[in-house]
Amino acid sequence: MAGEVIKCKAAVAWETGKPLSIEEVEVAPPKAHEVRIKIVATALCHTDAYTLSGADPEGRFPVILGHEGAGIVESVGEGVTKVKPGDTVIPLYIPQCGECKFCKNPKTNLCQKIRVTQGKGLMPDGTSRFTCKGKQIYHFMGTSTFSEYTVVADISVAKIDPAAPLDKVCLLGCGVSTGYGAAVNTAKVEPGSTCAVFGLGGVGLAAIMGCKAAGASRIIGIDINKNTYAKAKEFGAAECISPQDFEKPIQEVLVEMTDGGVDYSFECVGNVGVMRAALEACHKGWGVSVIVGVAAAGQEISTRPFQLVTGRTWKGTAFGGWKSVDNVPKLVTDYMSKKIKVDEFVTHTLPFDKINEAFDLMHGGKSIRTVLKL
Numbered sequence: 001m002a003g004e005v006i007k008c009k010a011a012v013a014w015e016t017g018k019p020l021s022i023e024e025v026e027v028a029p030p031k032a033h034e035v036r037i038k039i040v041a042t043a044l045c046h047t048d049a050y051t052l053s054g055a056d057p058e059g060r061f062p063v064i065l066g067h068e069g070a071g072i073v074e075s076v077g078e079g080v081t082k083v084k085p086g087d088t089v090i091p092l093y094i095p096q097c098g099e100c101k102f103c104k105n106p107k108t109n110l111c112q113k114i115r116v117t118q119g120k121g122l123m124p125d126g127t128s129r130f131t132c133k134g135k136q137i138y139h140f141m142g143t144s145t146f147s148e149y150t151v152v153a154d155i156s157v158a159k160i161d162p163a164a165p166l167d168k169v170c171l172l173g174c175g176v177s178t179g180y181g182a183a184v185n186t187a188k189v190e191p192g193s194t195c196a197v198f199g200l201g202g203v204g205l206a207a208i209m210g211c212k213a214a215g216a217s218r219i220i221g222i223d224i225n226k227n228t229y230a231k232a233k234e235f236g237a238a239e240c241i242s243p244q245d246f247e248k249p250i251q252e253v254l255v256e257m258t259d260g261g262v263d264y265s266f267e268c269v270g271n272v273g274v275m276r277a278a279l280e281a282c283h284k285g286w287g288v289s290v291i292v293g294v295a296a297a298g299q300e301i302s303t304r305p306f307q308l309v310t311g312r313t314w315k316g317t318a319f320g321g322w323k324s325v326d327n328v329p330k331l332v333t334d335y336m337s338k339k340i341k342v343d344e345f346v347t348h349t350l351p352f353d354k355i356n357e358a359f360d361l362m363h364g365g366k367s368i369r370t371v372l373k374l
Contacts, residue, residue, distance in 0.1 A: 003029050003075070006036070009374075010147035011355045012132055014062045016054030019356045020146070025064070025137060027149040028129040030077035035154050036129075037089060041167040042069035042145040043346075043371045044358050045174050046201070046270070047294060051140065052359075057297040060121040063138040064130055067093045068174040068369075069145025070166040073157075080154045082325075088162040090173045090332075093118075093141035094318060095155040096325035109323045114153050118142040124153055143173075146355065148374050158328035161336060167349065167371050168342045171202070172331050174319070175369065176342055179206025179268060180331075181320015182292045184214055187264045191215030194258050197237070198278050199268035200228035202345050202369050203292055205235045207266040209341060210320075212236035216264075220257070222250060225365045234344065243277075251280035258283070265289040272299045279303055285311040292317055345369045 006027045011020040030036045045068050051059040073087045083089060097103055097113035114124045121138030122128055129151035130137035130144070144150045160169065179202070183189045195211040197204045200223040211219050212235070221232040221240035229240040243250040255261045261283035267275045270293030279289040280303060289312065291301075301314075308314065322328065334340045348370040350358055358370035 005029065006149050008148035009352065010064050010130070010132070011066075011352070012062055012137060013052055013065055016052065016059065016061060019359075020065070022353050022355070023132050025130055025132040025147065027147065027151060030075060030151050031123070031125060032078040033080060033154045034077040034123065034151055035080060035083055035089075035157050036074045036076070036149060036151045037071040037091060037157075038074045038149055039069050039071040039145050039147060039374050041170045041371055041373055042066050043170050043175070043369045044068070044362055046362065047174070049359060049362060050294065055296040058119045060138045062132070062135060063121060063140050064144040064147050064150070065140045066145030066147070067091070067141040067143040068170055069143065070170040070173065074149060076154070082154060083157055083159050087159050088164065088166070090158045090160055090169065090328050091143040091145060091150065091152045092156045092158055092324040092328065093143050093174065094324050095142065095153060096323050097155045098325075103323070109319060109321050111155070113155060114142065123151065155325070158325050160329050160332040164332050164336060167373055168346065169332050169335060170371060171342050171345055171369055172328055172335070175202040176206045176340070176345060177322055177328065177331055178292060178317070178320045179203040180210040180340060181322050182266055182290050182317045183207050183210025183264070185321035186315055186317035187266070187288055187290050189214035189216055189264050192217045193263035194218045196220045196222060196254055196262040196265040196278065196281055197268060198222045198266065198274050199293060200225070200232045200240070201268065204266070204268035205231060205345060205368065207268055207292065208232060208235040208237050211264070213340070220254065220262070227365060231368065235341070249277060251277045254281040260284065261287050263287060267291050267293050269293045270295050272301050275301050276303050279307060279312060279314050282312045287311070288313045288315060290315045290317055346371050349373065
């Protein structure tokens, strides 16, 4: 099939706020330094819903969403050396070119090589590989996994263990890696520390898992949805609380519960009010708060400068700080050797054409992760 257009099923978002539509799309062959992948499994993440809602300033329509997927290389363009047809891969929304100043700096994972075109919903050459009903369809986050076939840049692919179950490890393409890395890479949680995790969805649970792996002695989960508590405790939270059960602000509650505040806090919601609470729940002198959730466009964070002057640190993280090409295969290996959990995040598995039901489950707070099998 190499060099030929592939016709296949994809879930197209024609416009904001409308359900996705299962369509037959044409997927063009990969150009130089591009890889065409047969997607085997993909999961839903809140970022997909965020863009679909119209809140994303980079959102372009019509588009094929999806950025938590796994599959098999179908064909490669000219000059591709890292992968070959038949390889098992996870597409990466943060690439790793190894050449830009970001890739060369050990302090960051934010490769900028294809950032501009990716943000415009296009391949690095400024064009799209998707068409449907004669219209160009935009790419999403450089991955577009809500399609039986997708085309990505060769720097946006991690080659993984072929024995890995793709309907599980697809989660390492975003949510699980993000929350886990926020704790172990960005916060660098220390043994014996006290941690608070705000938002107990997939990313929050992964943050709890990271805190536990790093040796935290007490982990407190915070969420208004009490259905999440059992799962959070299974992952390592000692207790879970809801801000709605207290008269006073949740940061004050946490400061009282922890003799002055937590050592590390994680905001896994994307709400600027919660971000403030997470910072202010930190201990004076050394507390560190990490922003993991993505807030809506144009929103701003606030706190009193004195919070920082008195020794708290406010940080952010993207994809858990992992340099993607190097580390996603290692995370898969860690999963295969039972060092990290992945299966436990999957609450629902559905056929691909039930994708809108998966969005309903997510919005209803009924699911942690729904995996779609293509």
